[in-house]
Amino acid sequence: MGRWEYFLKRVLLMVPIVFLGTTVTFLILRVGPIDPAAAIIGPSGDTEAYAAIRDSLGLDQPLWIQYAEFMRDLLTLQLGESWVVVRGQSVWELVGVYGPRTLWLGFWSILIPIFVGLPLGFYAGLNPNTLADYIASFGGIVWRAMPNFWLAVIFVSVLTQSDALFGFSWGDWLVETQIVTPPDLSGLWEPTQFLGALKAILPAALVLGSASMGNEMRIGRTAVLETKNANYVEMAKAKGVPGRLVVWKHMFRNALIPLVPVITGEAFLLLGGSVLVETVFAINGLGYLFFQATINGDVPLVGSLMFLFILLSVGINILQDFLYTVIDPRVGYDGGA
Amino acid sequence: MSRHARDDNVPLNADATSSRDLALEVENLRTVFHTEHEQIHAVDGISFNIRRGETVGLVGESGSGKSVTARSILGLIESPGEIDPASAIRFEGDNITEYTESEYESIRGDGIAMVFQDPLSTLNPVYTVGNQIKEALSLHQDLRGTAATERAIELLEEVGIPDAARRVTEYPHQFSGGMRQRAVIAMALACAPEVLICDEPTTALDVTIQAQIIDLLMDIQAERDLSILFITHDMGVIAEVADRVNVMYAGEIVESAPVEPLFAEPKHPYTRGLLRSIPSTQTSGDRLETIKGEVPTPNEPASSCRFAPRCPKSFEECSEVAPIPTAVGDDPDHDAACLLYPESMTTDEAVAHHRPADDGGEQ
Ligand code: SF4
Numbered sequence: 001m002g003r004w005e006y007f008l009k010r011v012l013l014m015v016p017i018v019f020l021g022t023t024v025t026f027l028i029l030r031v032g033p034i035d036p037a038a039a040i041i042g043p044s045g046d047t048e049a050y051a052a053i054r055d056s057l058g059l060d061q062p063l064w065i066q067y068a069e070f071m072r073d074l075l076t077l078q079l080g081e082s083w084v085v086v087r088g089q090s091v092w093e094l095v096g097v098y099g100p101r102t103l104w105l106g107f108w109s110i111l112i113p114i115f116v117g118l119p120l121g122f123y124a125g126l127n128p129n130t131l132a133d134y135i136a137s138f139g140g141i142v143w144r145a146m147p148n149f150w151l152a153v154i155f156v157s158v159l160t161q162s163d164a165l166f167g168f169s170w171g172d173w174l175v176e177t178q179i180v181t182p183p184d185l186s187g188l189w190e191p192t193q194f195l196g197a198l199k200a201i202l203p204a205a206l207v208l209g210s211a212s213m214g215n216e217m218r219i220g221r222t223a224v225l226e227t228k229n230a231n232y233v234e235m236a237k238a239k240g241v242p243g244r245l246v247v248w249k250h251m252f253r254n255a256l257i258p259l260v261p262v263i264t265g266e267a268f269l270l271l272g273g274s275v276l277v278e279t280v281f282a283i284n285g286l287g288y289l290f291f292q293a294t295i296n297g298d299v300p301l302v303g304s305l306m307f308l309f310i311l312l313s314v315g316i317n318i319l320q321d322f323l324y325t326v327i328d329p330r331v332g333y334d335g336g337a
Numbered sequence: 338m339s340r341h342a343r344d345d346n347v348p349l350n351a352d353a354t355s356s357r358d359l360a361l362e363v364e365n366l367r368t369v370f371h372t373e374h375e376q377i378h379a380v381d382g383i384s385f386n387i388r389r390g391e392t393v394g395l396v397g398e399s400g401s402g403k404s405v406t407a408r409s410i411l412g413l414i415e416s417p418g419e420i421d422p423a424s425a426i427r428f429e430g431d432n433i434t435e436y437t438e439s440e441y442e443s444i445r446g447d448g449i450a451m452v453f454q455d456p457l458s459t460l461n462p463v464y465t466v467g468n469q470i471k472e473a474l475s476l477h478q479d480l481r482g483t484a485a486t487e488r489a490i491e492l493l494e495e496v497g498i499p500d501a502a503r504r505v506t507e508y509p510h511q512f513s514g515g516m517r518q519r520a521v522i523a524m525a526l527a528c529a530p531e532v533l534i535c536d537e538p539t540t541a542l543d544v545t546i547q548a549q550i551i552d553l554l555m556d557i558q559a560e561r562d563l564s565i566l567f568i569t570h571d572m573g574v575i576a577e578v579a580d581r582v583n584v585m586y587a588g589e590i591v592e593s594a595p596v597e598p599l600f601a602e603p604k605h606p607y608t609r610g611l612l613r614s615i616p617s618t619q620t621s622g623d624r625l626e627t628i629k630g631e632v633p634t635p636n637e638p639a640s641s642c643r644f645a646p647r648c649p650k651s652f653e654e655c656s657e658v659a660p661i662p663t664a665v666g667d668d669p670d671h672d673a674a675c676l677l678y679p680e681s682m683t684t685d686e687a688v689a690h691h692r693p694a695d696d697g698g699e700q
Contacts, residue, residue, distance in 0.1 A: 230458065231453060231455060231458040231459045232458060232459055232460055232461040232462070234408075234413060234453070234459075235451075235453060235459045235460070235461075235521070235524075236461065236472075237411075237413055237445065238411055238413065238445055238446065238450065238451040238453075239445060239446035239450070239472065239473045239476070239524065239525075239527075240442045240443065240444070240445035240446035240447055240473070240476050240477060240528075241442075241446075241472060241476060242439070242442050242476075243438065243442075249464075249472075250461050253463050254461070254462070254463055257463075327463065328462070328463060329462070329463060329465075329508040329510070330462055330508070330510050
């Protein structure tokens with residue numbers, strides 16, 4: 001079986017997974033403790049209005065009809081309307097407002113660790129047991145050990161008072177930005193707008209990516225140490241391949257293989273972790289929206305967001321398989337030789 | 338730095354061969370690994386040479402220092418390992434132990450190439466076989482693009498890989514064990530080296546494949562007048578391939594001789610033990626003998642015979658005097674480092690011969 005056939009198979013496998021995930025979501029929402037009609041009406045509502053709402057929402061229909069409609073709507077991407085949080089607003093519009101902020105935050109909190117954690121880890125692995133290695137490894141452990149919520153609060157309080165503390169105002173530096181506010185994502189193609197949006201998200205992205213950065217560094221270091229002693233590295237040297245090329249060509253690509261699941265795995269964690277960080281930095285992204293929808297019992301909003309999260313996870317999974325397929329030619333090879 | 342400064346340490350194969358016929362000459366090579374608690378004398382003052390077009394065997398159990406010898410020759414010893422500056426490895430008139438890393442890179446693969454034990458882990462799994470052969474071609478012969486691909490296909494054909502034009506684009510995991518080792522050999526041959534070091538090249542392979550790979554190596558040697566250093570623990574393989582043999586034990590060469598006298602009249606008790614442990618030399622019905630125990634780790638300079646704890650012939654002085662290579666037998670090239678020799682002397686005389694006397698010898 002070729003590599004790309006294998007990849008295609010993996011992609012097709014995602015279809016039943018989306019189906020299953022959505023079904024579980026339905027069960028949790030409809031069979032679970034949330035009563036959407038009660039949530040809409042609030043604590044003061046009278047029984048007649050309550051019954052009317054139940055009726056209009058179709059909540060008294062047989063469960064399997066509800067299930068069929070739920071699945072039909074989601075799979076055809078009709079995400080419906082919010083009932084409680086912003087009553088009457090279409091979910092798509094809400095996602096259009098809240099989504100980009102989360103994506104922007106997620107993008108940078110994945111990218112920064114890759115471009116900081118990986119090089120540091122690779123460097124430490126290439127120079128093991130040197131002072132630089134100790135500093136990087138120790139720093140990585142400390143950095144990773146700091147809890148997100150704590151780090152977030154520290155960042156916010158230090159940055160808002162940076163003027164008084166260091167005589168340097170973070171808010172006015174380069175471009176003027178607020179510290180605790182949703183980033184302005186309009187006109188990103190203009191350099192100053194881009195810089196402003198990046199700067200506004202940077203502290204939150206650093207906090208959210210802190211654990212990933214530590215992980216990637218640690219595992220990157222181990223991976224490089226392992227490939228360093230691999231026989232093919234010795235063979236490459238015995239062929240006369242110069243040291244630098246041995247590192248870049250023969251070591252790094254192999255060292256990346258164990259890092260693929262680490263990086264994509266962290267992308268999953270970011271989905272969950274962003275609620276907390278979004279709250280502290282007041283970013284008002286999808287995490288915040290989801291949280292609001294859940295505590296308010298906004299059933300269609302929760303269901304639709306869950307569905308989007310499922311799609312996102314599946315997307316990350318596919319990305320992971322794609323990276324594997326590109327980096328490692330042994331993917332999908334079922335022995336034999 | 339040269340042999341003259343260390344006359345006390347007579348190279349084992351010191352003979353009349355002029356150095357122009359020598360493809361490689363190793364003199365008093367010492368490779369030490371510094372660990373926290375001790376120093377491991379992995380290779381402890383060995384000397385041997387390889388003539389042009391000749392196969393020299395280096396044989397011994399694992400832990401005897403064979404592989405460290407191979408890596409020392411290629412300059413692949415890394416910290417905490419270190420080659421003693423008094424060692425010399427002569428290749429094309431230079432003492433290559435004094436080479437810088439970049440000078441070394443220019444002879445690796447080009448002048449001296451190596452075939453390793455396990456062909457699967459020797460090939461980089463994420464690049465095609467062709468890519469890895471072409472890498473060597475571009476480094477040393479400046480061949481690139483289609484010319485390099487064509488040359489790579491030729492090389493694969495030369496080592497007996499069928500359908501080479503297709504296989505050149507395949508990955509190592511798509512090759513069988515024997516084919517992988519052929520590919521590794523093709524890679525080693527890519528830049529027409531003068532010396533080929535084979536470190537247990539057949540150990541990881543099936544018996545039938547082993548024979549094929551050995552035949553291939555011998556054919557290539559005849560065609561290209563290649564000098565081969567063949568490292569193995571397998572006396573049976575040595576009998577087949579080698580012209581001359583060095584038997585290594587705990588960092589030292591304990592016996593060296595052309596292949597016939599070595600097998601006909603092994604002198605060193607260790608060599609005799611090794612020979613008794615190969616099936617083919619046994620008269621039927623005898624139980625296969627093995628040498629009991631393991632190779633000791635040489636963690637201090639030799640002050641005794643390192644084989645003494647396992648030697649069936651050891652006597653008192655064996656744990657007090659380190660034997661030096663001594664001519665034994667009829668062949669002038671036949672040396673052994675054992676207190677039992679020279680045979681013409683009484684034991685006491687022989688021990689006195691080996692004892693580091695007043696000539697300022699080491700230790
Ligand atoms: S020197 Fe003694 S112990 Fe060593 S091989 Fe000879 S007889 Fe055996």
